[in-house]
Amino acid sequence: MFDFLQGYDVLGAFWMTVKLTVLSALGSLVLGTLLAAMRVSPIPLMRGFGTAYVNIVRNIPLTIIILFSSLGLADIFGVSMGASDFAVQGFRLAVLSLVVYHAAFVCEALRSGINTVPVGQAEAARAIGLGFGQTLRLIVLPQAFRAVVVPLANVLIALTKNTTVAAAIGVAEAATLMKTMMENEAQTVLIAAVFAFGFVVLTLPTGLFLGWLGKRLAVKR
Amino acid sequence: MTDASVAKDAMAGTDELVVLKSVDKHFGALHVLQDIDLTITRGEVVVVIGPSGSGKSTLCRTINRLETIDSGDISIDGKPLPQEGKALARLRSDVGMVFQSFNLFAHKTVLENVMLGQIKVRKTGRQAAEEKARALLDRVGVGTQADKYPAQLSGGQQQRVAIARALAMDPKVMLFDEPTSALDPEMINEVLEVMQQLARDGMTMIVVTHEMGFARSAANRVVFMADGRIVEEAAPDQFFSNPRSDRAKDFLSKILHH
Numbered sequence: 001m002f003d004f005l006q007g008y009d010v011l012g013a014f015w016m017t018v019k020l021t022v023l024s025a026l027g028s029l030v031l032g033t034l035l036a037a038m039r040v041s042p043i044p045l046m047r048g049f050g051t052a053y054v055n056i057v058r059n060i061p062l063t064i065i066i067l068f069s070s071l072g073l074a075d076i077f078g079v080s081m082g083a084s085d086f087a088v089q090g091f092r093l094a095v096l097s098l099v100v101y102h103a104a105f106v107c108e109a110l111r112s113g114i115n116t117v118p119v120g121q122a123e124a125a126r127a128i129g130l131g132f133g134q135t136l137r138l139i140v141l142p143q144a145f146r147a148v149v150v151p152l153a154n155v156l157i158a159l160t161k162n163t164t165v166a167a168a169i170g171v172a173e174a175a176t177l178m179k180t181m182m183e184n185e186a187q188t189v190l191i192a193a194v195f196a197f198g199f200v201v202l203t204l205p206t207g208l209f210l211g212w213l214g215k216r217l218a219v220k221r
Numbered sequence: 222m223t224d225a226s227v228a229k230d231a232m233a234g235t236d237e238l239v240v241l242k243s244v245d246k247h248f249g250a251l252h253v254l255q256d257i258d259l260t261i262t263r264g265e266v267v268v269v270i271g272p273s274g275s276g277k278s279t280l281c282r283t284i285n286r287l288e289t290i291d292s293g294d295i296s297i298d299g300k301p302l303p304q305e306g307k308a309l310a311r312l313r314s315d316v317g318m319v320f321q322s323f324n325l326f327a328h329k330t331v332l333e334n335v336m337l338g339q340i341k342v343r344k345t346g347r348q349a350a351e352e353k354a355r356a357l358l359d360r361v362g363v364g365t366q367a368d369k370y371p372a373q374l375s376g377g378q379q380q381r382v383a384i385a386r387a388l389a390m391d392p393k394v395m396l397f398d399e400p401t402s403a404l405d406p407e408m409i410n411e412v413l414e415v416m417q418q419l420a421r422d423g424m425t426m427i428v429v430t431h432e433m434g435f436a437r438s439a440a441n442r443v444v445f446m447a448d449g450r451i452v453e454e455a456a457p458d459q460f461f462s463n464p465r466s467d468r469a470k471d472f473l474s475k476i477l478h479h
Contacts, residue, residue: 042305123287124324124383128338128390129314131307138341143328219327220372 004185005194013177014198020094020163020173021202025156027099032106036144037136039111050107058104062165066097070169087172094166102159109151113144118221149214156210157203174198237299238263238394238425239284244293246279253279254290255449261394266426268436268457271446272472277429278321280446281398284427285316298393314342317387317395321402323379325371325386331358332367335386343390350389357385361415377408381415388419395419397428433476437461445469 038050057065070093073079081096083089117140125135145152164175178195182188239261246254253276261267269277282288283295286302286309295302297316303309325334335354339345345353358364361381363374371379380400387395397416401409413435420426420439430436436443436457443460445453445468453466464470 118322118324120320120322120324121326124318124320124326124386126310127285127287127313127316127318127320128386129310129312129342130338131310134341138337139326146328220370221327 002190002194004181004187004191008177008181010174010177010194010198013172013174014202016091016171016173017160017163017198018202020091020098020166020171021156021160023095024098024102024159024163027095028102028106028155028159029152031099031103032110033141035103035107036110036114037141039107040114040136040140042132054104054107057101058108060101062097062101062162063168065101066094066165066168069093069097086170090166090169090171094163094169094171098159098162098166102155102162105155105158106152109148109155110141110144112151113146113148114140116147117143143219146214146217146219149210149217153207153210153214157207160203160206161199236262238265238297239427240294240296241280241284242294244280244283244295245291246276246283246288247291248279253449254283257293257451259444259451261425261427263425264423265441266420266424266428266439267442267444268440269427269429269444269446270431270433270436270472271452275446276449277446278398281396281427281429284394284396285313285318287318310342314338314390315393317390317392319380319383319387319395319397319400321399323371323376323383323403325379325382327371330368330370331363331374331382334371334382335389338386338390354385354389357388358382360388361385362411375408376404377411380404380408380412384412384415384419394425394427397426397430399429399431401430401432431476433461445472447472 035050035053038046039054041047041050070090074081074089074093080089081092083092121139121143122135125139130138163173166173167175167179170176174195178191181191185191237260239259241257241259244254244257245252255276257280259267259280269280271277279288283290284297286295297312300312303312325331326337329337332351332354335357336347336350339350339353340347355364355367358367361384363378363381363385366374366378366382371382374382384400400416401412404412409432413432416426416428416435417439428435428440440457443455443457444451445460445464445466447468453460453464453469455465460469461473464473
């Protein structure tokens, strides 16, 4: 029944999906945290930049960001991301685009978490002599992260599925292979089902685990 | 430090520790602090009382600049209150603050709460910080709770931890912003006893409170505020038995004799 899978490296394609997901998730967590820090900073310029970034980036379709990174950044401006061949360059550009895009969502999830931390926590931190950065890093963000594990899981799940957009610039991940297989094989519905199942296998445990973790880490007040 | 500067510090140390001069503050149209002049000398315990909305909490919070002021001057130990940044953080570390709602760091244990400022602000080593934290927790009577999280403690215990957290910074002055107002009645005394002990030990304290008993027994001076102004300042005996202003007479007649 699954003869059509022969000759195709389905696991290899999903491995590429996993690599895209993990690297982009780490990158967007870092960038999103920086953006959230900017959005609550006392410096108006930083706040303005954070707000502008989020409102511009989250309102542009990911497909356009990825195409721009390939056709614009790479082809016109010659940004090759330090890669020697097109496959590596495409992969790096895809990660960059996914990071840039999802950082906006991580930022907003985290900012809603910051809003759950009572003002008194930051006041107490400042009252013992901690500066703005220390207050954010030691007191506010650790509590904010615990409050937003579940919304961050949503972003991670969306990110996992959004890696398929990298197919638009020819990165050899799951959706690219699915398209090839559908063109070559007759069992299109089964092929779609196999790939759909593959994504569920990736995202369902992630969601369940992070849901459990969110409950466990919740700050008791 | 040279001998001369030590002598100068010691001289400054004999008298004025916290000085507010013609301090004004508005919250929008509300003039919460009106031309406040107040001087607190080293070792003095000043209790600020007054009706709700009289500006007494705001006054307390301006002293470590958790609230900014519109005009006037505030200086602590001879130095004017810095605007922002590192200098302000350094000053705040010398001014202990205890809040109405405790504000213990919810994601850290009791012990970590008392160690954090020592390690991150004073740059004390972990071991020394832990020893001091445990000693302070013992002093306020919650030594056995050191490894619990704040939410596992009663309100009175949390507030005593908050006092220990402030004391861990070796503050020059302690601000108490209605420290017992959020407590169940049976827990008020355990907090007041710790505060009374502190007062006896010579700590300079500014206490905003509704606890008239504490004001009578521990205060050197009572400051009565109403409508953003300091209406009356007197020794507690004199204030409670023979208030000069009508506003204070009216206030006392409403809260006493129950």
